[in-house]
Amino acid sequence: MKLQVALDVPTLADALELARKVADHVDILELGTPLIKAEGMSAIGAIKAAHPDKLVFADLKTADAGELEADLAFAAGADLVTVMGTADDDTISGAVEAGKNAGMRVVADMITVVDGRVERIKEVSALGVDFVEIHAGLDEQARPDYTIDALLADGREAGVPFSIAGGVSVDTVASVEEAGAEVAVVGGSIYNADDPGAAAKAIRDAMGQGAAASTGSA
Template structure:
């Protein structure tokens, strides 16, 4: 089981402080899209520098210019970078090529991905696929649910989108490898305790 702490809409020092509090209870730390957009790849570098033994995800959400963006992420210290599943397949394939060159990994975000791309992605090996309910959907009260379609055994499954203690039983049906948790940890009074409670509740479901 992997808990991925998503850090969004913070300053770099705030993100580091939150991650420090939850460090013992999370395996992966995500440098969120908003951090990268506001502060650039410096945010990736500083978080990897502070947490060198953690797997760092750069949630860059690449849609184009794949080689340039993925090289920026990996050179800044990211272990995994994200690409949108709705991107042209040449973009996704380029991300995979760059990741292989750097001996890193690719996470493919399936948000709003069409059937043709989904079919092709299903046949990719050694990738992480992320089933995702967007922030906008959450804030608008959208009753969207995670796609229950099974993934091949050679792919890792991550799930993201308003995950909290109350959503764990529903998520358990999907048997994900990675829980991407944002505000349930990052906005908690005690991020470490919040992460610990999620991890313990998840273990009880197994």
């Protein structure tokens, strides 16, 4: 499983500083949607230039013109882009086509999809996305009854390649890995930490512990 950090910070300078602190411990650097809106597509190239050995994820959350927006992000240096799982099927297919042409990857973001999520995950996967991000947004996570368990259950049930975003931390990352996720996406647990590098390392170190524990108890 790969570890992805969401650079959910307001400026490119902040993103570059955060990326510098955590890069040794993560596989994927994600430019959050607000960052791309504030700084433009050039921010993608700046992160890629600073960390050419890392995968750069442009969280566009595209809802229309899928091929065009994906083309722009790939041209700027992105290795992966998101298209909304709620978007029209043609929008998703357009982004997938751009990914094929560029030799890059497209992810369907399932944020805001709760009812019928497993069915929609299967539908968008059939459209050709590389994997599906089962995602609870910040507002959903702020609800007092929120847990990551529903995301993990839907990933197991869907039976397609998926990532998990929403409440991934040092305490939950082993469960994400056990559920079969290809990528664990971590945001606030890293960028809100007093020492983001140490927080990223702790999460990296916790990966595989669930599997190891299961093996040891067998």
